Amino acid sequence: MKTIAFCLTLCLFTFNTSDIDWLSVNAKKKLDRTISKIWKDKIIFKKEILIPIEDQKKLGFKVKDQSLYEIIIEDQIEGFLFIDSKRSKFDLFDYMVVLNKDLSIKKVNILVYREDYGGEICSPTFLKQFNGKNYQSKLKLGEDVQGISGATISCRQSISGVKIITKKAKLLRENGYL
Amino acid sequence: MKFKSILVAIVFGSSINAQVTGTNSNTNEPMNTAQNIISGNGGKITVSGYGQIDYNQQFADSVRHNGKMDVHRLITFFGYQFGEKTFFVTEIEMEHVKELYVEQAFVQHNINQFLNFRAGLLLIPMGIVNEYHEPTTFNGVERPNIDGKIIPTTWREMGFGFSGKFNAASLKYQLYLVNGFLSYDGEGKLRGTDGFRKGRQKGAESIFSFPNLSSKIDYYGIKGLKLGLSGYFGKSQSTAYEGLNYDNEAAVSHADSTIVGTSMIGLDFRYKVKGFQARGQVIYANNSNVKAYNSLTGKDLGEEFFGYYIEAGYDVFRFFKKDLNLELNLFARYENYDTHHKVYSEMDQNLSFDRTDITVGAGLKLANGAVLKIDYQRFTDLDINTAERNQINAGVAVWF
Numbered sequence A: 001m002k003t004i005a006f007c008l009t010l011c012l013f014t015f016n017t018s019d020i021d022w023l024s025v026n027a028k029k030k031l032d033r034t035i036s037k038i039w040k041d042k043i044i045f046k047k048e049i050l051i052p053i054e055d056q057k058k059l060g061f062k063v064k065d066q067s068l069y070e071i072i073i074e075d076q077i078e079g080f081l082f083i084d085s086k087r088s089k090f091d092l093f094d095y096m097v098v099l100n101k102d103l104s105i106k107k108v109n110i111l112v113y114r115e116d117y118g119g120e121i122c123s124p125t126f127l128k129q130f131n132g133k134n135y136q137s138k139l140k141l142g143e144d145v146q147g148i149s150g151a152t153i154s155c156r157q158s159i160s161g162v163k164i165i166t167k168k169a170k171l172l173r174e175n176g177y178l
Numbered sequence B: 001m002k003f004k005s006i007l008v009a010i011v012f013g014s015s016i017n018a019q020v021t022g023t024n025s026n027t028n029e030p031m032n033t034a035q036n037i038i039s040g041n042g043g044k045i046t047v048s049g050y051g052q053i054d055y056n057q058q059f060a061d062s063v064r065h066n067g068k069m070d071v072h073r074l075i076t077f078f079g080y081q082f083g084e085k086t087f088f089v090t091e092i093e094m095e096h097v098k099e100l101y102v103e104q105a106f107v108q109h110n111i112n113q114f115l116n117f118r119a120g121l122l123l124i125p126m127g128i129v130n131e132y133h134e135p136t137t138f139n140g141v142e143r144p145n146i147d148g149k150i151i152p153t154t155w156r157e158m159g160f161g162f163s164g165k166f167n168a169a170s171l172k173y174q175l176y177l178v179n180g181f182l183s184y185d186g187e188g189k190l191r192g193t194d195g196f197r198k199g200r201q202k203g204a205e206s207i208f209s210f211p212n213l214s215s216k217i218d219y220y221g222i223k224g225l226k227l228g229l230s231g232y233f234g235k236s237q238s239t240a241y242e243g244l245n246y247d248n249e250a251a252v253s254h255a256d257s258t259i260v261g262t263s264m265i266g267l268d269f270r271y272k273v274k275g276f277q278a279r280g281q282v283i284y285a286n287n288s289n290v291k292a293y294n295s296l297t298g299k300d301l302g303e304e305f306f307g308y309y310i311e312a313g314y315d316v317f318r319f320f321k322k323d324l325n326l327e328l329n330l331f332a333r334y335e336n337y338d339t340h341h342k343v344y345s346e347m348d349q350n351l352s353f354d355r356t357d358i359t360v361g362a363g364l365k366l367a368n369g370a371v372l373k374i375d376y377q378r379f380t381d382l383d384i385n386t387a388e389r390n391q392i393n394a395g396v397a398v399w400f
Helices: A002-013 A025-038 A053-059 A124-130 A152-174 B002-020 B031-038 B249-256 B290-297
Strands: A044-048 A068-073 A076-087 A092-100 A105-113 B044-059 B068-082 B086-095 B099-112 B115-123 B156-166 B171-179 B182-184 B211-219 B225-235 B261-273 B276-288 B304-315 B327-342 B354-367 B370-381 B389-399
Touching (some): A025 A105, A092 A152, A105 A124, A105 A152, A124 A152, B156 B211, B276 B327
Antiparallel strands (some): A044 A068, A068 A076, A092 A105, B044 B068, B068 B086, B099 B115, B156 B171, B261 B276, B276 B304, B327 B354, B354 B370, B370 B389
């Protein structure tokens, strides 16, 4: 009985990513871990924000299915989760950006990095540099964000990805979606 | 006909790819390709390339020198993605317009982030430039000379191995088993002036008689800094073993004299913060069986090689306008390398192999991946009979 109760509690505490079909199992695990680490010991729910196609056209950009979520804790929206892919030299990497309620960046993480070169961007030292930035922040490589030698293309691409997400978030907020 | 249709497929494939994976607008939607890869639907070709076009002019001594204008390197990369975890990369090089080489050709399979398997024609991870030799990634028209005379850049051999990352610790490792240098194919290949350079087998019907181990660890946990520790250990390969009877002691002993054992260690760093950048490396190599090898082949290979360089640069356009997309990197590099750092007692140390090069120059970055370069180089060595050489270089470097 105790074990069942324990398992139940564990399930509740674990952020559920099983419905994000396009992510690999490992990517889901990493996403789960990242979210659970941000809000420790909290029961975290996510709710997908769906933008109708017509509205996407008006906004001027696409928001794919299973790429934008509200993070809900104790019935309150605590932030937003964006999941996207971006290109490194030869391949795509999947990454997540967690935004605070004020749309500043809480956390950026790389979920899957596929090719060998440039994988250094998965380093926490590099990714931490995005924390607290928002759509107004300058994110020039070598200036505001220090790159990693041998991973310049991937550094640049991750910056570009983060920029796109903060800008999308701002436009979505202005139009009442976030 | 078949070739034509393959070509069409490649061009068509790459153009689709470029369209889908466009990067810099709010409207891009790389998800399509991602889903395509993840679901493993169909393959994916990537095309990439780099080029280095140089002008070298020696000057300021008692004789006239013609300049050299050279399409030094033109390279095409083809990458092909087989589903989620497996891809194939080739790097095909045209050197000096007329020489064709394959610089990389390997399959990589990603088992997980800690462990990737790779097999084929691999770059040996030693120092900085051998692995990152795209001309827009280094200062100066020409690659540093240590990455030529001691590390025989572009050093690539056949083999297999593993690589992986430990993100939490900001560590990356590479570990490969490869075939070694060819030291003997009827005559000696390794020599004093540039050590192993003539012994590279480059995957062209390589001879394999003894596996060599190549490894590197990179640390990137400090902002702007990357540190590398490389090691290469093994023995050279020799045709003298082919068809040898195990009982023929004289022949085995002869063959044993045609190989050289090598241990090479390299330490490197790259640091870049704001407009300032610095990099450097130290390389040390120790060769065994050199006396027997030189006696048999008549070569002048040294027992120890040692070299280092240090380079610093600054983007001076930062003074003028912060948001300018152009960069003008002024840099200076000091190199010292000696392929006769140590020789055995009966051998004369050739002082002209103890060289010091100074390079100062500028690189104007027109766009990410396109740089105009100009520099001045002074070459000296410890031999009093060698005249100092002066050279200016100018060139175009692109990478896309």
